[in-house]
Amino acid sequence: MKYIFLLLTSVLMQISASRQSFAQTLKVGFVDQQMVYSNMPEFQNFMKEIEASSAKYQDILKEKYDLYQQKIELYQKSVKDKAAEPILRDKATELENIKKSIEEFQMNSENDVRSAYQKNFTPVKNKVDKVIAEYGKENGYTYIFRLQIEEGIGESRPFLLYANDLNDDISKQIILKLGITTPVKTAETKLGLSRYLKK
Template identity: 40%
Template sequence: MTRILIYLLALSTIMPTKALGQNIKIATVDLEYVYANLPSYKKLMTEIDSSSSRYQSVQKEKLVVYQQKLQAYQKLGKQTPEPVLKDKTTELESLQASMQEFQANADTDLRTKYASKFPEIEKTVRAAIAECAKELHVTYVARNYADYNAGESAPLVLYSSDIQTDLTDHILRKLGVANHTEKGKVRKNGIIK
């Protein structure tokens, strides 16, 4: 019984030591930069910006009409009958509600458009990250900027002095983006050092 206990104790000491001797390679990727240089993402953002501009144009037109009617209402004298004032007030409230509803619908449409197309782009980028990591024998890949949408307040940065551990250029190459402005330059938190 004591032999088994000693054997298990020795085995438990050797196993962690062996794990410590493994070659674990950690790399980083600037996802924001990858997306900014990816043609499919650029196209999506152009579509979103174009739709947003059209919605803003319509909203400005609605605002001009509202302001004109508001000025006309404010010019009405005290001698204006109560039913006319009430009708004009109702008309202004209706225009204001229409503008708010339009803005809410526009925001929803933009979010829906983004949400319907971005997952496929993200899937492609993640596949390229996994492929690069396998080719370069990288165990872990980390983002090197904060994802504020996910509630992070500080970037997930791991120290890396070796340009080989930044997979950003490799991933862009995998995604078919051969030339970009900061190719081969060392990045820190998404910014060129």
């Protein structure tokens, strides 16, 4: 019994020592990528273009909806006034065509915005990923995690379940390494493409 107790104590001490050694060599950081992106001039520029395109598409869509609403009112008035069947059929066909035009335009405009975002965002993302990898290697990080934006509740949450110290946010250093020396802005809670679709 004494032998088993000594053996268990020895094993526990070795586990404890190896844990301390492992903890001393482990270096973990995290990056708020949305914050990094929102500070990059190339990201800001193409997002302005996307905002402008989206606003233009929304204006056209509103005009189409307004026209559709007017045509519905005219159709309802024609029904109330007991217009002839050919007139009602013509107005119903016109309504169907406008509705189809609205649906097609909405789908095409969303695809255009999505495509423009993807085309412009990919090189920005690749640039940031490369700098994060370089910074991690240069500064001896074992892991660098990203923050995930929870759009439904507007909060940023890291993928870590527990951390003793969250002072390893290297977002500002990544921004500086990207060559951006302007004052650091914090990220909006909802960056990216989703806020321009289906308004």
